[in-house]
Structure formats: structure tokens, C-alpha cells
Amino acid sequence: MSLKARLKEGIIVGDGAMGTLLYQEGIHGCFEELNITAPEKISRVHQAYIEAGAEIIQTNTYAANRHKLARYQQENNVKELNEAAVAIAVKAAAGKAYTAATIGGVATMHQEKEPLEERVASLKEQADILLDTNVDGFLLETFYDFQELIELLKYLRPLTEKPIIAQATLGDIGVLHTGRHLQEALEELEALGADVAGVNCRMGPYHMLQSLEEISLLKTAGISVYPNASLPNVRDGRFSYQSNPTYFGDMTKALVEEGVVLLGGCCGTTPDHIRAIREAVERDNLVPVKSKQVKERTAQTFMDAEPQLPKLTDIPEGKTSVIVELDPPKALSGVPAFMDGAKALTNAGVDAVTLADNSLASSRIDNLALGTKIKSEGTRPLLHVACRDRNIIGLQSHLLGLHELGVRDILAITGDPAKVGDFPGATSVYDMSSMDLIRLIKQLNEGTSFSGKDLGAKTSFTIGAAFNANARRLDREVQRLEKKIEVGADYFMSQPVYSTERIKEIAEAVAHLPVPVYIGIMPLVSSRNAEFLHHEVPGIKLTDEVREQMKALSGDREASEKEGIRLAKELVDEAMKHFSTLYLITPFLRYNITETLTQHIREQERLTAGSR
Structure with missing residues (x-):
């Protein structure tokens, strides 16, 4: 059965975090580089998730775009690293699981300085490489800038018949960080051809469940969630997450009841979390829901603004x-x-x-x-x-x-x-x-x-x-x-x-x-003041004539001030x-x-x- 068909057959379990397990081994730096330098480490992670019950494993290509690889001087190895990742994942899956080529967003919650066009270009370059591989589908994840995801999906959809899972990242409960409601975002992803539309990262199961309670089922696309294990804790500069696999299992039924058909894990999740999801799906015989009750959104009510002074931009005729x-x-x-x-x-x-x-x-x-x-x-x-x-x-x-x-x-x-x-x-x-x-x-x-x-x-x-x-x-x-x-x-x-x-x-x-x-x-106010401004303050330059005029009065405070006022007038x-x-x-x-x-x-x- 193809992955496209399987996504419509019932609840499907994805894998969990790659970076979390590598981080726990004391590995830092560019995880994608390991596709070449230590492929056995990546393979072990894939195998662990398959043994835990994952039916879809992601290629280790989340940050394998030119933009992010440049941080590690690996920007010239985009093709090599992506192709190696696919080879590792396909070999590990070996008929036991489906493989999804993962493409991660470039922008973070810290807004990017690079233009959208440049960021999207690096994602398209990565997509072109992955399109030529033998993966079963594509998983687009952790997009803080929703427009990146939109542009990538528009590009990718006409180029492949393989299923595309498109996941945005929430800014707060039920909304992207621009304020756009999750329902509207998922509907747009569906309209652009996503087979599954959902959310991943930033939040744990509890807040993702709250977000899903406010959305209705999609017409043609399934809904996915890949929550973080919990809210992160920081100690001595290291991030850690609560080890709560049982909790993940307990939350699975509630997530399915809100329309989820694909469940996996993001930051902090391990094979134990995925095992708990798998056990819950089988224990409770969970199947996709056909209808659900949608929780009414909290209405946005804005207070009236207090009376204001005229804006500084509202300048009457003849007034300076x-x-x-x-x-x-x-x-x-x-x-x-x-x-x-x-x-x-x-x-x-x-x-x-x-x-x-x-x-x-x-x-x-x-x-x-x-x-x-x-x-x-x-x-x-x-x-x-x-x-x-x-x-x-x-x-x-x-x-x-x-x-x-x-x-x-x-x-x-x-x-x-x-x-x-x-x-x-x-x-x-x-x-x-x-x-x-x-x-x-x-x-x-x-x-x-x-x-x-x-x-x-x-x-x-x-x-x-x-x-x-x-x-x-x-x-x-x-x-x-x-x-x-x-x-x-x-x-x-x-x-x-x-x-x-x-x-x-x-x-x-x-x-x-x-x-x-x-x-x-x-x-x-003085020649010294003029020289300081000219030579030491960024963005300020004086003419030679002005500097000479002030220099001629050097030492005379009163005369220098008068000259400064005259020049300013x-x-x-x-x-x-x-x-x-x-x-x-x-x-x-x-x-x-x-x-x-x-x-x-x-x-x-x-x-x-x-x-x-």
C-alpha cells in the first residue's frame, strides 16, 4: 500500500525527534553532517523509532538547506547530505515503515533578516534534490513564517504525486504568531494540495489539544500533530524536556477525537513516547473521527482607544x-x-x-x-x-x-x-x-x-x-x-x-x-564637539567649511555657541x-x-x- 493510500486508511503513527537523541549522546553542531560522517548513528535512531511502532520515519534533512548549513560551512554539500540521508532512511525502513523527506522552515521566532525570496530559494533547492529520490512522501515542518510554507507547498505540489504533509508552527494557542487562526491556516494548506495539514513543535500535547478544539475537520486533508515532549527547561545552558511517555499515550485518544489522523513527536520526544502512542492507538482501537464538536472561539473584542493628541504625521497646512x-x-x-x-x-x-x-x-x-x-x-x-x-x-x-x-x-x-x-x-x-x-x-x-x-x-x-x-x-x-x-x-x-x-x-x-x-x-557648541561628531559618531559627517568655522572660535565658549546657533539657523x-x-x-x-x-x-x- 502506498503512503498516500495508508494516510486515508486509519490512524498512523509517525516518529519522534532526531536531534534530541543525538544531543543526549553528547553530539553537537550540524546533525545533518552525520549523514556522511556517522551514518550508523542516524540509522540507529531510525531503527529505534520503527521498533517503537512508527510507520513513518523522517529523513535526517530538517536543516539540510543552504541557509542553515552555512552556519557550519556545509552550504556546498546540500546535495550530498540530502541524498545520504534518504539512503540511510530507506535502508532502515526496508519495508517496515514509510519514509518521508523532511524539509524544515528557515525562519525562527527570531525573525530572519534575509528576504523571504532568499529563504524560499534555499528550500526549493533542497526540494529539487529530494524530488529525485525514492522517498514515499514529503514532510514540511516547523514553519514559523507561514509564508515560507505556502511558497514551498505551491512549488512542490505540481512536481510530485507523492503525499505531502505540511505542518505550521503555532505562536500561541490556536493561532500562528501573526495572529492568523489555525483553522484558516490549515484550510489554506489543504487548498494548496496538502494531503495532511497540521502543527508541530513549540508546544506540548496539552496546548496543541486546546488549539485543535477550536478547529473543524478538513474536507479532504487529514490533520497531524507532532507535539514537543513538554515545555523546555534550561539548566547550565542545556535544554531538557520532561520524560513523560505515559502522558503522551494518555493524550492520544483526546487528540484523535479532535480529528488527528497522524501523530508523532517533535523536540524532546523519544522512542518511548512513540511506543506509548502506538500502544494507545491499538489498545483503544482508535480510528479517524467523521465529525466533532468545535469549541467556540473566544471572540476578539477590542476596547475603544482613549482620545488621542493629533498624530505627529498630521501636519496642518502652513505649520512646521x-x-x-x-x-x-x-x-x-x-x-x-x-x-x-x-x-x-x-x-x-x-x-x-x-x-x-x-x-x-x-x-x-x-x-x-x-x-x-x-x-x-x-x-x-x-x-x-x-x-x-x-x-x-x-x-x-x-x-x-x-x-x-x-x-x-x-x-x-x-x-x-x-x-x-x-x-x-x-x-x-x-x-x-x-x-x-x-x-x-x-x-x-x-x-x-x-x-x-x-x-x-x-x-x-x-x-x-x-x-x-x-x-x-x-x-x-x-x-x-x-x-x-x-x-x-x-x-x-x-x-x-x-x-x-x-x-x-x-x-x-x-x-x-x-x-x-x-x-x-x-x-x-565647540570645535571639539564638531570634531568628535565628525570623526567618532556613526552616521554624522560635517563639511570642512563648518569644521573650520568652529575651529576659528576654539576656546571661546560663548562665541562658539553663538556660531553654532547661527549655522543651525x-x-x-x-x-x-x-x-x-x-x-x-x-x-x-x-x-x-x-x-x-x-x-x-x-x-x-x-x-x-x-x-x-
Whole structure:
């Protein structure tokens, strides 16, 4: 009987984890490399699962794509490793079990930096190799990015009549991490030709059962589940799972009653788990169900958003929107001056005061604390959120906290690496890039957490993104801005610019963008300040003329400050010809300087309005 026919005949038991057993032997690194260097180890795992009762065994090819093999310098061995894996599995099965060529997803819960097209290309390359082998079918598993799975299934289905088992990975109970409900995902897989559609990894049997309770049976495709053994435990850097084979057996009947026809195991499962499933299937004479009662989904009800200030992107005709950066102080003694500065700037007419998130990796007073404090005194805070200091859990928690405190304006940045700051031994987290963070905030605005869970309310952030206006290739930087807009950026804030000619170039380069660009202007206060910015701060470049002008006044603080203000006013005047959005950066908490520039901008507005 072919595997295609067997999948329609009754309950079928798959195998369990490959990596778990190899890991328990003390093997680390590239498991797929063992297909060549230690094929006997892979064969022993296959044999153990067949002896435990598995009718389908997977080839040891889960990560045998160019993208993942590159981590081990094996990217040039894609064909060799995949073909060797198939040979091992077919020999081990030898008429006792079916073989499924496994292709695993590339993206993880940590969103990938590589474009979808590149990731899918590596999966298609692997698929082409496996299509030329004598496996009985294909098993696509552990796809955190559902679009990868969709594109691979679209590619693979027309090229083979062999059965395809397509398994997505849940972000939370009943949903993918984008918030898409499992029912919709499985139905799409079915429509694209999957013989079996299901889920694997990330969750144990309990949470997978809860997820299945909310879905109905599919019309033509079977349903599969390959749960993890349990939630993982970490000790001394090593992952481990509860040894609970009996529990797996006890959960088998309930899973079958929810429509499952193919059961196997993922991370942490062993031949003992598969044996327990097999024994339960035979003991209880389990057969596929023809109908089931579907648990009603919990309705998504979103709370009404509280009244909001006009967005920074909603700029009235003839008005110039001004935001001013006032860096949180490093010492507690600087808080009174900071608070005075925020008040002075608000009185001068700024639209928001923006607070950096430990810029240049230097520890400062938490911008959330100070942002909340100035908000309570009538200043609108715009908070930078850096990816450097928080993992995904912390970032989402932080953002939800901001929302609850009424902070709605965010600048999403990657953040300067820790080694450049005053704690060079600190760890830079970087679970996300700025692009990923923008996606996350956009998802929160849709009422969905990173894992896909319903938040019960939508956040209402306006999402800012950084713009390196001094990039050598301005056209490439603008292309990056376009990508940020695609993922959800509402406006941009640029690095400081020190040339009127550069402002003109920027205006022309970004004219087509559908969102505002706040041009950064940071007044200079001394020649030393100018040289530091030019030579040591990433993304900032001064013209030789400006540096010479500041150098001529070296040693005279008052004259240097006046010259810095004069130069900044020239930049402001030029910027106002092209932009209605300006971003002033306060140097060294000397807010009187940006207060003066704000007053200048407002005066220029009045003069322009009076001349109409």
C-alpha cells in the first residue's frame, strides 16, 4: 500500500525527534553532517523509532538547506547530505515503515533578516534534490513564517504525486504568531494540495489539544500533530524536556477525537513516547473521527482607544512640526535641569520632546520614567525604543507598558552596540532589528501580540524610524526607508545634517515617500564637539567649511555657541523650504539653544503666513 493510500486508511503513527537523541549522546553542531560522517548513528535512531511502532520515519534533512548549513560551512554539500540521508532512511525502513523527506522552515521566532525570496530559494533547492529520490512522501515542518510554507507547498505540489504533509508552527494557542487562526491556516494548506495539514513543535500535547478544539475537520486533508515532549527547561545552558511517555499515550485518544489522523513527536520526544502512542492507538482501537464538536472561539473584542493628541504625521497646512531631542541625564542631579528644559521647550512651541534610549550605549536615567514625568507636566514625550537592551519578551512588555501610560509616539531603533559605550562588557541582545521591531509595533496596533495572541485591545502607536541622511549612497538608504514603510513606519527622523546642499539632495531623494521625514539639525557648541561628531559618531559627517568655522572660535565658549546657533539657523531656513517637519537635537542638555531655534522656526512661520 502506498503512503498516500495508508494516510486515508486509519490512524498512523509517525516518529519522534532526531536531534534530541543525538544531543543526549553528547553530539553537537550540524546533525545533518552525520549523514556522511556517522551514518550508523542516524540509522540507529531510525531503527529505534520503527521498533517503537512508527510507520513513518523522517529523513535526517530538517536543516539540510543552504541557509542553515552555512552556519557550519556545509552550504556546498546540500546535495550530498540530502541524498545520504534518504539512503540511510530507506535502508532502515526496508519495508517496515514509510519514509518521508523532511524539509524544515528557515525562519525562527527570531525573525530572519534575509528576504523571504532568499529563504524560499534555499528550500526549493533542497526540494529539487529530494524530488529525485525514492522517498514515499514529503514532510514540511516547523514553519514559523507561514509564508515560507505556502511558497514551498505551491512549488512542490505540481512536481510530485507523492503525499505531502505540511505542518505550521503555532505562536500561541490556536493561532500562528501573526495572529492568523489555525483553522484558516490549515484550510489554506489543504487548498494548496496538502494531503495532511497540521502543527508541530513549540508546544506540548496539552496546548496543541486546546488549539485543535477550536478547529473543524478538513474536507479532504487529514490533520497531524507532532507535539514537543513538554515545555523546555534550561539548566547550565542545556535544554531538557520532561520524560513523560505515559502522558503522551494518555493524550492520544483526546487528540484523535479532535480529528488527528497522524501523530508523532517533535523536540524532546523519544522512542518511548512513540511506543506509548502506538500502544494507545491499538489498545483503544482508535480510528479517524467523521465529525466533532468545535469549541467556540473566544471572540476578539477590542476596547475603544482613549482620545488621542493629533498624530505627529498630521501636519496642518502652513505649520512646521518640531520635535526636539532632550537626552535623559546620566546622573540624578541632572533631573531638575532636564525637567526645566522640557517645560521651556514646550512653552517655546515644540510638538514633542523625544528621549533617546541610552544612546551610544551609555547608561542614562530610564527614558520611560522621565517620559512619563514630563507627560504629567504637559509635555508630549516621544520615546526611542532600542533593540539592544531587551529580548523579544522585554520589548513587548515594555511597549505594552508604554501604551498603558499613555505614551503613543515611538522611534524604533536597533541601538548602538554595547562595546561603544561606558559598559563595554555588557551584552547586546539584538533579538530583533529595527525592522523587526517596527513589525512588532504594527502587530500590537492590530491587537495581536508577537506570539499571535489576542491582546484584547489595540495599541495606538505612531511608529517612527531612523534615517541615516549622511549615507554615502543616499539612494540605497532611501530604498531602506521604503522597506521600513512597507513593514509599518509612519515617519522618519534623520541623523543631523550640516550642509544646506545635503538638505536639498535629501529633499529630492525622499520627495516620493508617502510619510513625513523629520530632518535632524544638531547645533554645534565647540570645535571639539564638531570634531568628535565628525570623526567618532556613526552616521554624522560635517563639511570642512563648518569644521573650520568652529575651529576659528576654539576656546571661546560663548562665541562658539553663538556660531553654532547661527549655522543651525541657516540649516533650519533651508530645511523649511523643503520640509514641514524638523527634528532638533539638544547638545549636552543646553536646552536654551534648541529653545532659541524653536522660537526662530515659529517666527519664520509667522513671517511666511503674514506674506501670503
